[in-house]
Amino acid sequence: MTTTTTSSSLAPPRDRDRDRGRGPRGLAWLVLRQHRAAVWTFGVALLVLLSALGTLYLSITDYVADHGLADVCTAGWACAPDGTIGAFSDELADPVHYIGRVVECLPVLFGMFVAGPLIARELHSGTYKLAWTQSVSPLRWLAAKLAVPATAVLAGFSLLSAAYTSVWRAQPLPVIPGQWWWRSFPMIGVVPVAHALLALALGAVAGLLLKRTVPAMGAVLVAYPVIAGLLESLRGGLVGPVTELSAEMPGLIRGSDDWVTGRGMIGQGGGRMPEPDCGIGVDPADCLAQHHARGWYVDYHPASHLWPLQWAEAGLSLALAALLAGGAVWLVRRQWP
Known part of the structure; x- marks a missing residue:
């Protein structure tokens, strides 16, 4: 008795994992696995910050309601007798300010992560060649590499910025000079999200150019404050005063x-x-x-110019991010045609 075997039964089973790895989605999953320590760190830090902001929001609203600061404080420190504003500043305004500084500085940390561990380290070690041998083009590899941090920025920073903006607005701002809206500008609204995307694009260019982890991270650490300072100098003229x-x-x-x-x-x-x-x-x-x-x-x-200025600077930041992203694509095509 003989057995007839078709050619399809002799063919090796389809390697679904390998096929998934050929596309951007598979590569994005690979990036998550490669950098799961950083992903967990970011997730835990985000939860800690959101929890702290939630606690501050409840404390601020209770303090404002208990001391009647919501409606009467419009003329400065003198509107709140008995040192209530001084006590508020010592207990609650300073933590809000310092968390805001963290929100302001986070974009450069994301840019450094993209420049160094995400791109430059892989180019330096040569591990990128493994993905390219799996029918993945350099441009698709770059897109997958940037998809993970870009998603984290859009999701995480949107939540963090919304939470911080809610806490900031809950304060009796007219009597807290350090929390005036133009001083808190890069910490609130849509600007932190746009700045983070700008830093990510800057990190991609730095990583592709330098191909060394520490120099690429250092380049972002130097270049991003320069760009942020330029945006700050232009801020007042983005909307006519x-x-x-x-x-x-x-x-x-x-x-x-x-x-x-x-x-x-x-x-x-x-x-x-x-x-x-x-x-x-x-x-x-x-x-x-x-x-x-x-x-x-x-x-x-x-104060009515706050949101027009916010959207104007966010748009300018996104335009710069798009230019840098285009530069990253050009670098990939030039170096690995």
Whole structure:
């Protein structure tokens, strides 16, 4: 008796794991497995920060309600007698501020992770060749490498920024000078998420260029603060400020919610003289006469400009991130055509 065997039964079973590894989804899963320690660290840190912010939110809302600060505090420290604002600052405002600094600094840490352990280390060790031998193109490899941190940024940073913004808004802000909206700008709203995506794109370029873990991480550590400083210098001009003219010298602080970006004199011909030197104790009228000016001006952003400025800077950050991502694609195509 003979047995007839078809050619299909003789063929080796399909290696589903290998087939999955050929696509971006399989590679993304591989990235998660390779860097599971970092993924767990990020997840635990996120939970800790969210828990701390939740506790702070409840403490702040209870304190504001117990001391009647929600409605009466609009004129500065004097509106809250008996040192209630000082006690609030000591107990609650400082932790909010320091957590905000952590939120502000997290993007550069993500960029360093992408530049070093995620890309540069693999290029240096040569392990990227294993993926490329499995019918994965260099561009698909890069896309998979960036999918994991980009997803973490969009999910984790959105949650963290929303939680921190809720805590920040729960404070009696008019009496907490360190928490004015223009000073907390990179910690709240959509800007931290956009900054994190910008840092990730910067990390990808640094890793592809340097191909060494420590130099790539160092490059991000140096370059990102420069870019963040540039964005900060442009921030006040992303939305047109409000300008007011007066005969009296305006103060640097108009109100608790106004961000003054410039002041000075208006000349007889209409030209501006920013921050003229009047000397100490000189009367504003005499200062005008000295400089042959006809009045003073002040440029400022009211609190209503917060969200237009947020979206404008976020858009600019995403545009820079797109340019850097395009640069990363160009580098991959140039080095591994």
